[in-house]
Amino acid sequence: MGKISLQDKVLILLSWALVLMCSAAEQDYFLCPDPVTWHEARTLCQACFKELVTLTPQNIPKLTQNLTSDYWIGLRKNLSCTSNGSMSWSRWANGDPLIFQNWYPGSPRFKSSPKSYCCSCSCSCNSPAMTTLGKTSFTTFTNFTTSDVTNTTDMSSFTDMSSFTDITNQTATDFNLWNATTQNTPPTATPRMPVKEECVPSPTLTPLVPETDVNYIEDSCVAMLSFGAWVEKNCSELLPYICYDDLFLSQINVTNKTSESAFLTWLPGPGNISHYLLKVNGSLTKLPAENLTHDLVNLTAGTGYSVQVIPVKCDRRLNPQMVTFYTKPNKVGNLSVTNVTETSVFLTWNKPVGNHGFYLIEVQGGKKITSDTESKEVDSLIPGSLYTFTVHSVVNDTWSEGYNISTYTKPGRVLQLRVSDNTQNSLLLRWSPPEGNFTGFLVNVTYDNITESKVVNQTEMYVTRLPIGTQITLRVTAQTNGTLNGKEVTIVSYTAPGPVSGLNLVSSHSSLTATWTSTGGNSFIIKLYLDGQEVDTGNITTLMKCFVGLKTAANYTVIVSAFSGNLSSMPVTSSCFTKPLPPTNARAIDSNTNQITIQWDAPENVSTTAMYSVTINSSFWDINRSSTTNDIRYKFVGLKSGTRYDFEVQTMAGTEKSIAARVSNWTVAEIREIGLSMLCTSTEPLLCANSTIRDNVFEQLRSNFNNLLGDSVIWNLTKHKT
Structure with missing residues (x-):
């Protein structure tokens, strides 16, 4: 290679x-x-x-x-x-x-x-x-x-x-x-550059020896x-x-589960495992390293168990092998039939020993239903048929042994009796035909101790000319051959009520009373709103409701709906302000030559949206103007210097105003001095030179100024010595 x-x-x-x-x-x-x-x-x-x-x-x-x-x-x-x-x-x-x-x-x-060095020959070094x-x-x-x-x-x-x-x-x-x-x-x-095939010998050079690190x-x-x-x-x-x-990742295998025991097997941990810790629902047991199986006994039926097998290596617990399982629940006891109708059977039984999650009822024909209690009505059955019912206790998809019982259903009952299209004077009654044969249906309508009967062939009937807002009892019985009646099926409904009338609201500083009249309503829902938020609601049977602990000067909205059974009328709405309380502690907090700022304390428990009317008055300058604000202070501008102004503050509730809180204050005076000279003439010689005469004239002048100016403006009259 x-x-x-x-x-x-x-x-x-x-x-x-x-x-x-x-x-x-x-x-x-x-x-x-x-x-x-x-x-x-x-x-x-x-x-x-x-x-x-x-x-x-x-x-x-x-x-x-x-x-x-x-x-x-x-x-x-x-x-x-x-x-x-x-x-x-x-x-x-x-x-x-x-x-x-x-x-x-x-x-x-x-x-x-x-x-780097070359060989001692004349070849190219690459x-x-x-x-x-x-x-x-x-x-x-x-x-x-x-x-x-x-x-x-x-x-x-x-x-x-x-x-x-x-x-x-x-x-x-x-x-x-x-x-x-x-x-x-x-x-x-x-x-690489090509190397020549032959080297021409040349004088040998001393090799370079690398230095050792x-x-x-x-x-x-x-x-x-x-x-x-x-x-x-x-x-x-x-x-x-x-x-x-x-x-380390693995899982425990659980086999042979019964109501009292289970058998565990698991894989060995990696390396030198010293022992295993078996943890069952929080309880620890130490097992030898060679044990890879364990019998769990004395368990409780229908109970969930969480099991961990933890390998221990050098006193270090490795990742546990885990499994959860449920023991088999015990069989129910004393299954019995307590009531039978044309389309249903009511079953009861005793709770099994141990635990369980729910009950499973198997109905002949393959139908399965569940129950959380020790009883169950099995419905939608065929009248006059034989059924076998089997009840299991179940926990986490683990079934107990079944307990079964057989019985017949009663014949001849109509199904799915229902009412719809309720109005103030009519309703539509519908039902499904029963299993088996029938020739017609007998319908009984009862209201106000009056019963009306009618035989029909169809499975629905419009019931008309009923009183408004009234409880209606309807009974339907299947008939065979026009004379044999099955079991009567009953349903209760109501005609719709009319809306309330004459809704009247009367308020005080902290309460509001609503009264009304009604046609056909036997109960009422009344709701109280403030600023679009519901603050109180009540379900009452009287024609009056008093709301207390309300905010002052607040605009409340009342909505009343009449109810007849579960049917409601159109809602009726009305709004009203609570009476306003006056503000307190009105005071001037700032002033200069042309501005005065006043402030006051809001009434206790006042609405957050309350408005205030503020009025300024000066009789001297013939000024009287008003404004509104939602703040608790107000600044008046464009005023005359050195002038006394009177202020009023009132809490507003719609068009109604509270008693006024009053305060007066002066703008800062701009001092101006005006010199007055008096020319005195008299037929009496030396009269004007008399000091007493001079003082009297001066006091008359002061009285004239006081009558003219009073305390409406800041002024002072001073006599200079001559």
């Missing part, structure tokens, strides 16, 4: 990788903190797990989340010390091929630095064709098992090991690493750093290690 090319090796190893990724089992990983040598770590992993961990681009990100130091992994330069011809770094400890690498810069170490592989992307885990992989992580920092050969005594030019640059090109090869380790082992990169280490170093184990 010819030598396999480097490119063929890469393709083969990539195929292996794809096969392994598609067929790998779910794995669990275990960080073992005790420092040991690499060989001891592998021995411990093989004893209590499966093997030292095999790293993949998928599990490295998850593993490094929990690492704080270097850990041994399942990679060693030479796994077999005797196979010197085998390829170094070619396989993991579990035998998987090494198809990628994640070395820390400077690793792995080579025995000598690469040197380097072998070099292959460059494009960038490869890998993915990380979303879970800590190999079965849940999503393609999200770029593994451009990993390099492929598929082209590695034995590097123990070779230089770096003997193999090619995966290119970790950003290029994404297919493998290309630089062609002092840090080279002949048979090194690999540890993973806390951030995921790999480094070579002496295999005798003491480090913690990472083991893995395949997730």
